[in-house]
Amino acid sequence: MxxxxxxxxxxxxxxxxxxxxxxxxxxxxxxxxQDLAVLNLRGDPADAGFTGAVAATLGVALPLQACTTTAGTGPFGALRLVWAGPDDWFVLAEPGRAPALEAALRAALAGRHTAVTDVSGxxxxxxxxxxxxxxxxxxxxxxxxxxxxxxxxxxxxxxxxxxxxxxxxxxxxxxxxxxxxxxxxxxxxxxxxxxxxxxxxxxxxxxxxxxxxxxxxx
The missing domain is CATH 3.30.1360.120 (Probable tRNA modification gtpase trme; domain 1)
Structure with missing residues (x-):
C-alpha cells in the first residue's frame, strides 16, 4: 500500500x-x-424561442456548445453562464441578484417546458x-x-x-x-x-x- x-x-x-x-x-x-447568485436553468437548446428569450432577458447568450461558458454584462449586471448538460446550465450573477433573475426568467419563459431553480445556497x-x-x-x-x-x-x-x-x-x-x-x-x-x-x-x-x-x- x-x-x-x-x-x-x-x-x-x-x-x-x-x-x-x-x-x-x-x-x-x-x-x-460565497455569496454569488447561482441559478440552474433547464430548457431545449433547439427551441429558438427558449434561447432567444434567455438572451433577451439576461443580455448574454447561452453557451450551446458542450463544455463551454459565456460571460457578459446585461440588465442584471455581470453574469457567467456555464454549460452543464445538453439542456442544463448554471447562471452565475452578482450577490443579491437571484430573486430578480429567477422572476425575470420565469416570466420570459412562461408557457414553455423549462425549469428555473435558485440553488445559490x-x-x-x-x-x-x-x-x-x-x-x-x-x-x-x-x-x-x-x-x-x-x-x-x-x-x-x-x-x-x-x-x-x-x-x-x-x-x-x-x-x-x-x-x-x-x-x-x-x-x-x-x-x-x-x-x-x-x-x-x-x-x-x-x-x-x-x-x-x-x-x-x-
Missing part, C-alpha cells in the same frame, strides 16, 4: 519549510466567493490563480489541463479528489461577476458542503509552493 507522504511529519515539516521561503508571486492564490465559487495552479489541480483532477487541451472559455464537470466540481477557464477580460485579488486562471463551482474539504486539500497540495488568500467562511 502506498504511503501517504502528507501523513509523515518529517516530510510535512520539510515541505512547510520550503513553502515559507516562497514568494507571494510563486504561491497559489485562492479566493472564495448550495454552491460557492473558488478562484485559483498563479503559476502553480495547473500542477495543484492535476494532483486531484483527471482532466488534461494543459493549455493545448483546456482553453479559455472551456468548462467541464469533473472531480477534485473526492469532491464533484464544475471547472472552467475564464476568457481574459470577460465581464464575469468573479472578481478576486488578481486575474483568475481557473474557477470552480463547488458544493457548499464540500468547501471545507476542498480548502483542506488545497492546503495539503500547496505545501511546496505556498497558498495565499482566505479559506471559506463557516
Amino acid at each position: 502506498p504511503t501517504d507522504i502528507l501523513a509523515r511529519p518529517d516530510a510535512r515539516s520539510a515541505r512547510t519549510t520550503r513553502a515559507a521561503h516562497t514568494t507571494a508571486a510563486q504561491a497559489l492564490h485562492r479566493h472564495w466567493l 448550495g454552491y460557492h465559487v473558488l478562484q485559483l490563480a498563479g503559476a502553480p495552479v495547473r500542477e495543484v489541480l492535476a494532483q486531484g483532477c483527471p482532466l488534461d489541463l494543459h493549455p493545448r487541451a483546456f482553453h479559455p472559455g472551456q468548462s467541464a464537470g469533473t472531480i477534485w479528489f473526492k469532491a464533484s466540481v464544475w471547472l472552467w477557464r475564464p476568457v481574459d477580460g470577460d465581464a464575469a461577476p468573479l472578481r478576486g485579488p488578481q486575474a483568475p486562471v481557473f474557477e470552480l463551482l463547488v458544493r457548499r458542503s464540500f468547501a471545507p474539504y476542498v480548502d483542506l486539500l488545497l492546503q495539503r497540495t500547496t505545501l511546496e509552493c505556498g497558498l495565499a488568500g482566505e479559506g471559506p467562511r463557516p
